[in-house]
Amino acid sequence: MVKVAYLGPPGTYTHQALAQQFKSDVESIPKESISSCFEAVNNDEVEYAVVPFENSTNGLVVYTLDLLRDWFLDSEPLFRIVGEQFVAIHHCLLSNAGSLNDIETIYSHPQVWGQVGQFLKEFPRTYSRIDTSSTSKAAELVAEDKTNTSACISSQLCSLIYKLPVLNQNIEDNSKNTTRFLVLSKRALEDDNEKFPYITSVMFTLKNDDPGTLCGALDSFRQHGVNLTAISLRPSHIKQWQYVFFVEIIGSERDENVQQSLSSLRQDCNVVIVGSFRRCGRYYEPSE
Numbered sequence: 515m516v517k518v519a520y521l522g523p524p525g526t527y528t529h530q531a532l533a534q535q536f537k538s539d540v541e542s543i544p545k546e547s548i549s550s551c552f553e554a555v556n557n558d559e560v561e562y563a564v565v566p567f568e569n570s571t572n573g574l575v576v577y578t579l580d581l582l583r584d585w586f587l588d589s590e591p592l593f594r595i596v597g598e599q600f601v602a603i604h605h606c607l608l609s610n611a612g613s614l615n616d617i618e619t620i621y622s623h624p625q626v627w628g629q630v631g632q633f634l635k636e637f638p639r640t641y642s643r644i645d646t647s648s649t650s651k652a653a654e655l656v657a658e659d660k661t662n663t664s665a666c667i668s669s670q671l672c673s674l675i676y677k678l679p680v681l682n683q684n685i686e687d688n689s690k691n692t693t694r695f696l697v698l699s700k701r702a703l704e705d706d707n708e709k710f711p712y713i714t715s716v717m718f719t720l721k722n723d724d725p726g727t728l729c730g731a732l733d734s735f736r737q738h739g740v741n742l743t744a745i746s747l748r749p750s751h752i753k754q755w756q757y758v759f760f761v762e763i764i765g766s767e768r769d770e771n772v773q774q775s776l777s778s779l780r781q782d783c784n785v786v787i788v789g790s791f792r793r794c795g796r797y798y799e800p801s802e
C-alpha cells in the first residue's frame with residue numbers, strides 16, 4: 515500500500531489527479547495546504563504527494579512555484595518532481611439555495627475565480643466572494659451552512675461527497691479547461707510509457723546582472739539543440755529585484771545534450787534540477 519498526500523479535504527481536483535495517477539493499493543492522505551504536502555513527502559510520512567501546478571485558463575499556481583523555490587533554491591531536498599498529471603476541470607455551482615437569487619455568498623479556491631469569469635459576470639445578483647484553501651473545503655463550508663444562502667464552485671464529485679445539489683454545471687469559461695499537477699517523491703515512478711518524451715524542470719538564478727547574461731543563459735539550450743518549452747519567474751527572496759527562473763525543457767537529465775546545456779547554463783547561473791520525469795499521456799488528451 516502506497517501512501518500519497520494531496521490537497522484535501524476529499525473531492526478536490528488534486529484528489530482526482532491522485533486517483534488518475536495511483537489506480538490501486540493507495541492510501542490517500544488529505545492535507546490542509548500545499549505546503550503540508552511538501553512536508554509530508556520530505557519527512558517520509560508519505561511516499562508521494564500530488565500538488566496543483568498550472569491551469570490552462572488561469573496560469574500558474576504561484577503557491578506551488580514559491581514552495582519549489584523555498585525548498586530547492588538553497589538546499590536540494592531529497593525529493594523531486596517525479597511525474598505529472600492533467601485533469602479536465604469542469605466546475606459546478608453547488609448549493610442548498612432554492613435559486614441563484616437566494617445566494618449571498620460564494621466560496622471557492624482563489625485559482626477558480628479566473629476560470630469562471632463569464633458565469634460570475636452574468637450572475638443575477640450581488641454576492642460576496644470568499645476564498646477557501648480548496649474547492650472541497652468550500653463545499654464542506656456550504657454543506658455546514660444552515661441558512662441555505664451560500665454556494666460553492668467545486669467539482670461534481672463534491673456534490674456527491676457533501677450532498678449538495680448542482681445548480682449549474684460546466685460553468686468554466688473554456689470547455690478545455692485543464693489543470694496540470696505535479697507528483698513529488700524521493701523515488702521515481704514506474705516508467706511505463708516510452709513513447710512519451712522526458713521533461714526536465716530546472717530552476718536558476720543569475721550570478722551577475724551584466725548585459726546579455728539572461729539571454730546567454732537561455733541560449734545554452736539552443737546551442738545544444740534542447741527544446742525550451744516554458745519559462746516563469748518569481749522573486750528570489752534573496753535580493754530585492756533578483757528573480758528565480760523556472761524553465762522546462764524536453765529531454766532527460768541523462769541525455770548528453772541536456773547535460774551539455776546545463777553545464778553551459780552553470781557558467782553564469784546557479785542551477786538546480788527540480789525533476790526529470792516522463793511526460794504524462796494526458797498532456798495530449800486530458801479527458802482520456
Ligand SMILES: O=C(O)C(=O)C[C@]1(C(=O)O)C=C[C@@H](O)C=C1
Nearest residue numbers: 526527528566623625648649693
Ligand atoms: O481546490 C482544488 O480542488 C484543487 O485541487 C486546487 C486547484 C488549484 O490550485 O489550481 C486545482 C485545480 C483547479 O484549477 C482549482 C483549484
